[in-house]
Amino acid sequence: MISQKINRSAVQIDAEVISNKKVGPYHHMVFAVGQVAAACKPGNFVAISVGGSQSALILRRAFAIYRALDKGPMGGSIELVVAAHGEGSKWLCARNVGDFVDLVGPLGTAFGVPTTNANTMLIGGGYGSAPLFALAELLKNRGCRVDMVLGASTANKIYAPLEGKRSVSSLTLTTDDGSAGIHGQISEAIPRLIREYKTEVIYSCGPMGMLSAIAKIAEEFDISHQCSVEEAMACGIGVCMTCVVPIKHEDGIKMVRTCIDGPVMDGSEIIWDRKSVMDAL
Template sequence: MSDTPVQTSATVLTVRQVQDYHAMTLVAPAIAERFRPGQFVALAVGGEHTSRLVRRCFGVYEVKSDYGGTVEVVFADRDLGTAWLAGRRARDQVDLVGPLGRPFRLPRDPVSCLLVGGGPGGAALFALADTLHRRGCQVHFVLGGPAARQVFGSRMAQRIGDTAVITTEDGSLGERGTVRDVLPRAIQETGADVVYGCGPTRLLRTVTATAAEHGLPSQVSVEEFLQETGACGIGVCMTCVLPIHGEDGVTRMVRACADGPVLRGDRVRWNDLGTIPFDALGAPRALSGGSK
C-alpha cells in the first residue's frame, strides 16, 4: 500500500440527506485502501466543463470494502460547489483526489480516548473510532451543536462509544449547553488520556484549552479551515497557512492541507489565525522609519 495520493474518476453510489447535511458515498478503491483516519479527500465540482477550479475538501466519514472499496464524506450545502455535489445521483462521476494530508497519530498502547466533534466535520471521528477500537482503546464521544439537526452521528456515537455525551445549545437533543460546558466533566469521568477534536475552529480552541487545563495532549483536525479559505487541498495555493509554535520555540507558517489537517492543538496559535504574526519565521518586517 502506497501513501501517495491518487486522482480518480469516482462513481457515486448514493447521496443521502442526514439532518442538515449530505452524505455521499463514492466507489474509489484506490483511495479507500490508502486511507488513514484524519486524512481528507478533494472533490472537483461543477462537472467536466466547469469554470470552478477550486475543489472542495472533506474529511472521510467511513471507508468500506463493499463494491470494491467505497469512501463516504459528509458535508453541508453552503455554496454553489457543495450544492452541485448534493445534486449528484447514483452512477454519476466525480473527480476525486486523495487521501490527502497527515492522519491522526494513534496511541501505541490501549488508552482512554475522548473524541470531540461538531457539525459535519465531526464525521471524521468515526473512522478514527473504528481504528482505536481495533487497537483495544476505550472510545468516548462528546458531540455538540446549536440544535439536533446540526449534530452529526449522535446515534452512531451512542452505539459504538463506550460512553457518549450529546449537547445542544437549544436543548433539542441531549443536554442543554455547549461542548465547553460538558467537556471538563467528560474528561474526568472517562479518565481520558488523549483528546481528539474535529469540527468548527471555535470547538477546536475549546478542545485544546480544556485538554491543556487537564494536562492532556490534544490532536485536532483543522479541516473546516481548509473550507473557509477555499484551499486547493494539495499545498499549492498557500491560502490555508496558519501559525504553528514549534518545539524549538520558533513560529512557522504551515499549510493546513499538506502539514495538517491533523495538528497538535497546543502548537496552534489560535488567536493569530488569519494573520502572519510579526515573530513568525520569514514574516515581513516593517520598513525602516515606518510606524511602530
C-alpha cells in the first residue's frame, strides 16, 4: 500500500506565513506549523498547494525544509528557501505575512547520521543546498567533522555562505564563472578536498547532473554517499508517479518514487545513466 510508505509523521495543515524576506535571488520564508516542526528532520520536504482556490495550478509543489524549530514565539515553525522560477513558486513567494497556505509535511526520507565521529562533506548546488545547513548543525552536535562545499553558476546564487561558515569546520565556494571561490564546476574541486579532509561520508543536494558527478567520485574513493534527489514531485505522496528514478535491483532495474523512497537516497544505488536504462528496457 502506498500509504504505508508515506512519512508517518505527515499531516495536512493550514500554515501561517510569519516571515517572507528576499535574500539575493531567493525568498527565505517562515511558516508557523505547530507540532509538525518537532517531526521534521534534515532531508524532509513539504508539499504546498499553490495558486489559490480559483487557480488552474491544481498540483502541489514540493519544497525542501531549510530548518525546523520546535519552539518559538508562535510555537513550532519551518523555514524554506524558495526560488521564484515557475508559476507555483512565484505565487508562494508573493504570500504576505499573515496569509495561510495548505501544507502537507514532513514528507520523504531524512539524511542518515553516522554512529561514530566521522569526517563528513556536505556538497550543495545553488538553493538546492538549503537542507544541508540543518544537517551540518546536527552532525556538528554529534561530534563529526563537517566540511561544506557550496557551488553555483555565479556568486549571488550561492545561498547563505556566511551561515554555512558558522556551522562547519571548513567552507569552500565554487562558481562556474569564477565570481567567488574556486573557478569551475563544483565536482572539479571535490577529489582534492576529499584527500585533504580525509572524508568518510558525503552528503549532497543539488541538480541531478551534479549529483551524478558526485556519485561517480564517491564510487572512485569508495565513500558512502547520501544524496537528496531533485526530481519533479507533483503530489509528494507516491500517487502521481512523476518523480520516479531507476535504481539497481537484484532483478535488474527497479523504478522507485523519490517522494516516498527518497528524496534522500544512496547515491551508489541510483542508475544515473538514463540511456542505459532505456537500452535495458
